[in-house]
Amino acid sequence: MEPRDFATDNCSIARTLGVVGEKWTFLVLREVFRGVRRFDDIQAVTGAPRQVLTDRLAALVDHAVLRRQPYREPGRRERHEYRLTDKGLDLYPVLLALLAWGDRHVPAPDGPALRVEHRDCGAEVALHLRCAAGHDVAAMREVAPRPGPGARPRSTHHE
């Protein structure tokens, strides 16, 4: 079996995990989405070891999920902060999905620490499945996985 660079195997999930699959990455992203953008703040709030944080941030910048944005507060030296790119912003559904699952299946004793609201009406926002024809998809039963154009056969099967 070839080296199987788990990040580039023929599967979008695996490739995604190659970008955001490391242990602290999601926690870092969670903070950046919250507006925490500076190294020391992220470090303090996630508790990630500095070295690891350095690595993760560098990797995320490398993958264009974050970009380093120089800024300077008046009377201060130039600094930089980490901001989401469009590619990074598109990870929001992943975070929301993780959040929703956690709220539901590993709830905190005193209730969720975070509500995600619709800005206009204040109602809670959640993820839903819908097909391109506009039908709501209520249960997993209603969806079917099909091989796409890039599908390659896989040897192991049992059915």
Add this chain to the structure above:
Amino acid sequence: MEPRDFATDNCSIARTLGVVGEKWTFLVLREVFRGVRRFDDIQAVTGAPRQVLTDRLAALVDHAVLRRQPYREPGRRERHEYRLTDKGLDLYPVLLALLAWGDRHVPAPDGPALRVEHRDCGAEVALHLRCAAGHDVAAMREVAPRPGPGARPRSTHHE
């Protein structure tokens, strides 16, 4: 700062990652969702080291995401396979979110390997944001995070 067991901190995302945040976990789940349920098959198809797979499966069973189901094919010894519990099935949106992001932002050269279709109409299924009042939420701009009942103050802020 206390030990900060990253899995139990006051954040549903962190707690979720405590369950499914390990490197191979999502790949294992991907296979189980595809219907690959037996140790050796999962091992062959993900390429995960056996030891790691043993650990991950045990952890997932421990967290009630999977359950070990005994079965026996006629003339064969009793075996068991790994099946999703309801808790595990609820992870589907997470997988879909990862898949969608990968398809979009780290595409395979020859197109996605997997299409997820609505069983009835064949149209592609995707995740959408919607608020409890029924409004579609098109952009992240339209959502606002608010502290929930379990929110605890955090020291670090910059705004």
Add this chain to the structure above:
DNA sequence: GGCGTGGGTCTGTCAAGCAGACCTAGCGTG
């Protein structure tokens, strides 16, 4: 010139990942 600050790097330890060999219960075969 000394100090505080942000954003790191260096070092040593210890846990985890990994490949590859080995093990074992039970069944069908001869």
Add this chain to the structure above:
DNA sequence: CACGCTAGGTCTGCTTGACAGACCCACGCC
């Protein structure tokens, strides 16, 4: 009965990564 095959693991030893804690250093301020 002895034999070998198979699923689902264990065991071993090496390499990699996580981690804590100390150190660093450029800059702007006083």
